[in-house]
Every structure is written in structure tokens, then in C-alpha cells.
Amino acid sequence: MDMLLQVGYLITAILFIMGVMRLRSPATAKSGNLIAASGMVVAFVVTLVQYHSFSWLWIGLALILGAIVGSYAALKVRMTAMPQMVALFNGMGGGAAALVSIGELHSQWSVGVSSAAASIAALLTVLIGSISFTGSLLAFAKLQEWVRGRPITFGGQKLLNGLLLAVALVLGIMMIVSGGPHALPWLGVYIVLAALLGLLLVLPIGGADMPVVISLLNAFTGLAAAATGFLMSNNVLIIAGALVGASGTILTQQMSRAMNRPIHNIVFGAFGQVAAGAG
């Protein structure tokens, strides 16, 4: 790979870590966010220089539109609505990761070349990214009160989740063993299953617990980005994704501890609460 790209990505990784370090104290937090953002700019610029052979019209349009919509939404929203905005943008990241892997897998399968390692990384990204996408969107809708904020549960929900996950995993293994153009419909089924899982994960969670779940989904998106890094042999994706995945997991733990509840109680607790409420 190109020298400029690698050096740029190294600088980005350093700036990301320094940024998060400064975010650990209220006095330096704002500069930490700025440092992390400048790391993003470095990665963005060297990537544009390295991979300039795309359609500038379409990619330029997507970039400009994304920047306008993103900054407008983020500036316009009320301060009290910040958690759902984090959820929304997190979902966008998860969706982007899933799309990148779907696109990469589709173009690899179309010409018939794909290693098992690449397929594993891609299918993991699609699974985690899609869960994060639909889960975050539902978290947003619940906090925005577009959907009833109270936990929504029904009988056999845990069983259904387990079953869906098992089917998705079997399907994933099938596609790893025999990827290719013929497997594309199965990839479609796999995406739908993952998207459903994201919804089912967030449905039983009440509004008050939502920040913890958003933090968990944030860690998911980080892992999805890291898996995409393995797929595309892109070190900065691996580093930043692993950083967010790990720090997001710890953060989720600390947030649930601050609420005096273990994390599994928040994610799966609604079932017990409903039973207790009915009894």
C-alpha cells in the first residue's frame, strides 16, 4: 500500500487515541473532540488522494449532502434530544459498515474470488452492522416517541431471537463454505434476519435504559468497522473500530453500573419486569 496513506493512517490513529485521552477529563474534553475530528480529516484527505478513481460527481454529492444533513440535524436538535441523535448517527455508521461489506462481498462474489477470511469478516460486519442500524433506528424512534417508549414484549421473544441468530449463523457458514453469485439471494435473507434481530433486541427495552443500549450499539458499530478493516486490509479501520468497540464495551458496563444494574439485566430485564408487573 501507498506510503502517504499508511503514514496518514498512523497519524489518524495517534490523534484518535490522544483525543479520547483528553475526553476523560471535563477540562480537556472539548479539545479532545477537536483532536479526534482532526484525525478524521487526515484519514479522509489521504484516502481521497489514494483512491481518486471513483465517480467524483456521485461521491461528491453523497459527501456534501451527508455533511449538510448531518450538521443541520445535529445543530437543530434540542439539547434534551441528544441521546437519540447519538443513536441515529450511530445507526448510520452501522448501516454504512454493513453496506461497505455488502458491496465488497457482492463485487468479490461476482468475479468468483473471495477467501474464507474475507467472507467471515464481511458476513460478521453485515450481521453486526445491520443489528446496529435497525436497533439504533428503533432506539431513536422510541426516544423521539414515534414508537411507544415502554418495553414491548411478547411470549417466546428470547426463543425467537435465539432462533433467528442460529439461522443467520448457519446461513453465514453456508455462504462462507460456498460463496459466489448463486449465494446472493441468501445474502439478502441474511441481511433481513440481521435487521430483524436489531429490532427485536431493542423492542423490549424501556426509554430510561436506552442510553445504555445506545452505548452497546455504539460498541457494535465499532466492531463492525474493525471487521470491515480486516475485509479491506485497512489498518485505520481496524484500530479505530477496535478502539471504539473496546471503549464502548467498558463504557456500557460503567453506565449500567452507574444505574446500579448489571448489563444483562438492562438488555434482557424487561421480560422479568413484565412478569413481575403482571403477577
Add this chain to the structure above:
Amino acid sequence: MPHSLLTEIYIFVLAVFVGFQLISKVPSVLHTPLMSATNAIHGIILVGAIALAATVKGPLDVGISVAAVFLATLNVVGGYVVTDRILGMFKKKSAERPTE
């Protein structure tokens, strides 16, 4: 196992340890801004979306890459601005406190 994959696993494992260490002890007031800031950081997937756009050929793949670039840009820009706003509120609060 190819050598490059092994190197990537090294990098992943070390970055995971850094991530764990970074957030080991933070005051709970910083939980939301940290979540929001790391949310912006995984917008780095934008880099992957651009790389995909440069390598794919067919109209479907190009469409997928354009959609990915759009979503990732939302994540980066929105995530950064939201974090900045959360931290701005934060600063004001702590500045007001001494005068109370």
C-alpha cells in the same frame, strides 16, 4: 494463515487493550460525551466506503458505495457536532457554578 492477516490481528488486539485502558476510570458525567465522541470516531468507516467506491464497477455496487459514503458522512459530521454541543453545555454549566 497469511502474514498480513496475522499482523492485522496483532493490531486489533493491541487496539482493544488501548480501548479498555482508556475508559477504565472516567467520571459518570463524561459517559454521554464519551459515547458521542467514540460514535463519531467509528464514522471512520467513511474511509472504507470511499475505498469501495474506487474499486467497484457495476451500477449496483456503485450505488451501494454512494449510499455508504452518505451514511458514513452523516455519522462523522453529525457525531462530531453533537459531541461538540454536548461538551459546550458542559462547559457553560461548570462556568456558571462558581457564581451561584
